Amino acid sequence: MFMKWKFFDKIPVEGGVSYQDLAASVGAQGEIVSRMGQMLVSTGTLLQPKPGSVAHSRLSLRYKTGNSNGSAFAMLYDDFQPVFAKLPGFFGKYGPNLPVGKTNIPITFASGADGKLTPWEVFAQQGTEHIEQFGLAMQAMTGYLWPHTGAYDFTWVGKYAATNPNRTLIIDVGGSFGHSLRANLVKYPNIPPGRCAVEDREEMIPSITKAHANDPVMENVQKVAADFHKEQPVKGALIYFIRRCLHDYDDNDCVNILKILADSLPEDEPQARVLINEHIMTDPPDREVAAIDIIMMTWASLERTVQQLEKLADRAGLVVIKVHRAGGSSLGVLECKKASRS
Structure with a gap:
């Protein structure tokens, strides 16, 4: 929710901001913002310079709007976490077999669109901002996991x-x-x-x-x-x-x-x-490739x-x-x- 409400954009790069000011910026109740914020502070995602306020940590800038790594996190949460949660229901309906086809697959099943839409059509229905988030997410971790250069000499x-x-x-x-x-x-x-x-x-x-x-x-x-x-x-x-x-x-x-x-x-x-x-x-498989392979299984x-x-x-x-x-x-x-x- 801190990303959805763009709170990471509103926290100054230097210094902190109060939970009350963050809450006021979106018309939210102060207590709900502070309770979410204290969870982020407890994990080190945000810092607490003084009671009732938060500041950026070395980790949190990635969650600002337009950051590819933050977009990748949002994609995994918005697009794939619900799919994984509904895998038992998918396999219960279609049987314990590898997904096949373009519409009767886990990622469309999770949206209630199995048999009707392809994954790209599901994404398109969620609007331009969501499509742009997906595009940014695809650029994440290019520095070490899937670099743009280094393999082929042009x-x-x-x-x-x-x-x-x-x-x-x-x-x-x-x-x-x-x-x-x-x-x-x-x-x-x-x-x-x-x-x-x-x-x-x-x-x-x-x-x-x-x-x-x-x-x-x-x-x-x-x-x-x-x-x-x-x-x-x-x-x-x-x-x-x-x-x-x-x-x-x-x-x-x-x-x-x-x-x-x-x-x-x-x-x-x-x-x-x-x-x-x-x-x-x-x-044996590379850990990251094996993880992505499970995601791709939901796309058949x-x-x-x-x-x-x-x-x-x-x-x-x-x-x-x-x-x-x-x-x-x-x-x-x-x-x-x-x-x-x-």
């Missing part, structure tokens, strides 16, 4: 751009706000941003455009409305980069997504690639091994030519070319 793309002035260079497929593309454009400044594009669902484009308006790295990046289950709107690009999207879908959907990208690769450019950036399931999907991803690529008409890994990360990049290429 140096060659900048060199290619200098001698091939017309081709679109990188399409960030299903890229949300393009954080990964941005990180790589910063790391590889010879790649012209105006020859790259971020693609996402149509309802996301206004928010993405607004977010990029005052960003000198991203302002010239093309924003393209696209549904990656359907025809690719930008064909013939050098690289189609798809990051942490396939784990949302079952095998058949993934093959369709990858086949669309394979068919969009230019016939006249042997260097053209599809780059699949996903968590890699190992045996999974985190995959290299071998499972290679099979998907093969079915889609792609050949995995190399698997790139970043040290200390569970993420990998499968570099793929079209199967017909020599």
Whole structure:
């Protein structure tokens, strides 16, 4: 509730604020705010500089509006905690089997929408603010758990751009706000941003455009409305980069997504690639990947091994030519070319 009421925004970075002032800002009863606040103080999330007041700790700034780590916490609480709580009911109704399909699955069951809506349709019904929170949550923990850079070396793309002035260079497929593309454009400044594009669902484009308006790295990046289950709107690009999207879908959907990208690769450019950036399931499993795999189970999907991803690529008409890994990360990049290429 402190996040919903934006109290972490209202607590000054330096110094404290009284529970009464926080309560007055939302028209709440003072006692309910203080009782919630004392729980946060007891865990060290907030500090108590004097009786009846709170201040930020080293932990609490992440819960301010717009922070990706705070958004990830809110996503887990708002979107997935209710799903886990209702798993017994789901398995009671559908049997103790792996969820399959797009609508009769745990995440839609928890919303009372099983058999009616897909997960994305459930999210869309919750409004723009919720969608933006989800987009921010996807960027959380990029520094150590799923870094944007380090696995794949894009140096060659900048060199290619200098001698091939017309081709679109990188399409960030299903890229949300393009954080990964941005990180790589910063790391590889010879790649012209105006020859790259971020693609996402149509309802996301206004928010993405607004977010990029005052960003000198991203302002010239093309924003393209696209549904990656359907025809690719930008064909013939050098690289189609798809990051942490396939784990949302079952095998058949993934093959369709990858086949669309394979068919969009230019016939006249042997260097053209599809780059699949996903968590890699190992045996024994990495703790974080195993945890995310349980979340993906509620979507009737999974985190995959290299071998499972290679099979998907093969079915889609792609050949995995190399698997790139970043040290200390569970993420990998499968570099793929079209199967017909020599």
